[in-house]
Each structure stands twice: as C-alpha cells, then as structure tokens.
Amino acid sequence: MIRLDEVSKSYGGALAVDRVTLTFEAGRTTALIGSSGSGKSTLLSLIVGLEPPDAGTIEIESHLLSQKSAPHLRRLMGYVIQDGGLFPHLTARRNIELMAREDGWSAERRAARLDELCRLTRLCGVALDRYPAELSGGQRQRVSLMRALMLDPDILLMDEPLGALDPLIRADLQDDLAAIFERLRKTVVIVTHDLSEAAFFAERIVLMNHGRIVQTGRFADLVERPADAFVTRFVRASTRRLTATPSDAGPS
C-alpha cells in the first residue's frame, strides 16, 4: 500500500530521515514512534507528498510519488495533525466539507456523508456550526478526523493526533479511534511519542532514532528482543511509569 525505498531527507545538511526502507501494509494500523526529532513527522510529510525526498522512492498504491503525481495521490490519503490543522475562519462543517465542495459534490451528497461521519466520530449537532476556536481540543480532533475521512481515502495518516489532549479526553478518543480503525480497515499510520498508545493502536510498531528505523515489530518484540541499547532505553523510559500504581504514590 505504502512503500518507501531508501528514502532520505535533510534540512540544512542535517539528516532528518536517513535511508528508510519500509512498507505499510494495506488495511493495517502501524504506529510510528521515537523520541523528539527522530524524523517521524518528516517521514509522514514525505508520504503525504508535502515535500519531496532528497533520495529514494515512495510508492502509494503502486504509483510512484512525484511532484506530478502528488496532487492526485494526496487524495488517497487523509492527514490529521496534532492541533487539527483546521482553517480558523471556517466552521467545523465547512472545514469538513472543503474537499468535497472543491470536487463539486451536491449538497445532498455532502449532507449524507457528514451524517455518516457524525455517527462514526460521535460529534454531531451544534458543534458542527462552531468555529475551531469555539471547540474543545477533543472536538477539534474529531472534526479534523472527519475532514480527513470525508472523501473516504484508503490511507489515514495521523501525526500525534492526541498529543495535546488531557488524559480523560485522550482515553476517550483513543477508544473511539481504535474502534474506527477496526471498523474501517484503512491503512493507518499513527505517530505518537507514547509507547503504550502505540501498543494500544497497532500490532506493528516502527521505532525511529536519528532518522533511521531502529526496530519494527510488536510491543512484545521491542520489550523481549530489543534490537539495540537505544530500544532498551526507550522501552525502559516508556514503561517505567506504567509499572507504578496509584497506591505507590499515596500514603502507606
């Protein structure tokens, strides 16, 4: 579905993505994880075609991604970023419908699709007529997800979609997203800093460090068979907090 072959990208001489070869299988959810600055967002923006790689090739559904093919291939991909990336001067509804309007969908077709997406993301009613600044962070992410899904793309790319949310809203959206991924069976790539979140969403986790892929596997593979010392440190740092129970912090 998505195939990267020896893909590299640098900014000002510093490598952000370093010879990455990777395949994302159709209908599966993959979590892209790594420390800050490891190249996760850059990798996603290369896949979306927002910028070209310096070297290597990217194929989307067997089509080579190039400057020429990018506008067409981008329509196969829904893209959600951390703060939602919504246009502030448009209502939620207008944000969601943007691409469909551009494509000349009739009002009835737009309304029917919006109705489906409302039920899927559990965001309906007056919220849709609010501007992004009038929505909560969780609602904004639901709107952003609806916008990404409006044209029913095969691929859904999400860059830290839950990063800015409080733990309760985050848990709520995690549950909903997992159910949506399960139901829609799209090819999903979700970027997160959080190993437990990665394991929650995806059977396959891709761990990056300094622009390179350090290990690909299930959560258990990373824990039980770390590829190198970085993986061990990353897993330890991520799971340390998980082993503490509320009573550990309370009075004895």
Ligand SMILES: Nc1ncnc2c1ncn2[C@@H]1O[C@H](COP(=O)(O)OP(=O)(O)OP(=O)(O)O)[C@@H](O)[C@H]1O
């Ligand atoms: N547009 C840009 N111009 C210059 N440098 C960039 C640009 N985008 C990314 N970088 C650099 O490339 C490297 C990788 O950044 P990237 O945002 O892809 O990492 P990340 O793993 O997504 O980090 P985070 O988890 O903090 O979002 C970093 O050193 C970053 O400073």
